[in-house]
Amino acid sequence: MxxxxxxxxxxxxxxxxxxxxxxxxxxxxxxxxxxxxxxxxxxxxxxxxxxxxxLSPWQKAQVARHPERPHLSDILASLFTEFTPLAGDRSFGEDNAIIGGLARFNGRAVMVMGNEKGANTESRIRHNFGMARPEGYRKAVRLMDLADRFQLPILSFVDTPGAYPGIGAEERGQSEAIARSTERCLRLSVPLVSTIVGEGGSGGAVALAAGNKVLMMEHAIYSVISPEGCASILWRTADKAKDAATALKITAQDLLKLGVADAIIPEPLGGAHREPGRAIQSLGEAVQDALNEMDGIPADRLRQLRRERFLAIGRA
The missing domain is CATH 4.10.860 (DNA Excision Repair, Uvrb; Chain A)
Structure with missing residues (x-):
């Protein structure tokens, strides 16, 4: 039900x-x-x-956070074959909030990675609700290095409230890890297609989403801070989250107009959680179209286009 x-x-x-x-x-x-x-x-x-x-922006945020929306594990099972997970950052440990590895997408070898929130209480705790620690972002950098070395396209799927803000994460260099991951995205010589599946929260999302193409599901959100966090700072109360959601321009439709998103992936009537299979199929088709657009583009040109894309954001 x-x-x-x-x-x-x-x-x-x-x-x-x-x-x-x-x-x-x-x-x-x-x-x-x-x-x-x-x-x-x-x-x-x-x-x-x-x-x-x-739907209002705040209602879109509720849909984006729906517990039954497709998770990364569902996307991997439906769209990818021969998935081989790669674990650890080779420095501290493994972070289950970010899953990644080698796989085939429509028969093509790719590197795939993204946030996993978990589908029930046990798995949510194991995956830390999709909130990565520094080792998660350092693992992502390691996977991007591998993809660059073997010239594999990278597909990332973002669904996180943000990076984990705990003391241990800060002690291990959370901000530096996020910055390194974002930098690595921008320096890649291979195509990077990033999709905001549910929540795209703060720098924790940007660290996996600084791609050549940024796609958003129809009811996904992407913001520099959560509406609740913004309201707590500006109005000293989370009760103003609805107003913050509107002011932040967090919806896919707003972000397409602003040039932050390149395309919106339509969801089934009533949201992706009502028909996850159909939603994932649409997602796969959109990702394939984005990859096709970049076929044959030289590495230097890919980097230049990625740089130009992000420099153009916010220009009148």
Whole structure:
């Protein structure tokens, strides 16, 4: 059963009525309620369409954080073959918040990496809710070095509230690790396609997303700070998160206009969490199109285009 968000309560009530009618129809000797079920389903689809066509930035943030959205593990299982995970930063240890390794994408050898939030309590704790420590970013740099050495395209998938802010992470050089990972993205001689799948939070997201192409799922968000964090700083209360979400321009639609995102990947009606399979299929097609655009471009030109892309952000 789908977890409904606060603004979806009318839809949740309608879904409940549909389930009840289906149960009644399933009983032997009961009335045929299929026409009523069809009518309610049409009404449900109409409500979904109207609701999701007018989502506010704060509501988009809620959708981006939905626990049932596709995770990196789902994307790896659906779009990649022969995935061979590579672990450790060769300095301190392994960080399960970032998963990466060699794989084939539509038959092509690639390096794939990204944030894994986890799908249940146990896995979320193991993956630290997708919030990487310094060793995670240093592992990412190691994987990018390998990809550069063997001339493999890199595909990154971002879904994180931000880098882990704990004391241990700061002691081990969190800011330096994020900066090194961002720098390595920009110096690559191979194509880097980065996709914001859910949340793209702060420098912890940029460290994996400074690519030639930055794609965003339709209801994903990407921001320098979370709406709650911004509200706490500006208004001294997280209650103003809705206002902060609007001011920050965190939605894919806003960021496409600003030149931060290059393309928006459409999601199924009601969000990617309703039909993860279809959402992942659309994601795969968009990533393939982005890779095709960069086929045959020399290394120096790739670096130049990447540099020009980021320097152009914010220009009037």
């Amino acid at each position: 789908i977890t409904f968000l606060d603004f979806e309560k009318p839809i949740a009530e309608l879904e409940g009525r549909i389930r009840d009618l289906r149960k009644l129809s399933g009983h032997e000797g009961s009335l045929d309620l299929s026409d009523e079920v069809d009518r309610l389903q049409s009404k449900r689809d109409r409500m979904l369409s109207e609701t999701y066509a007018g």
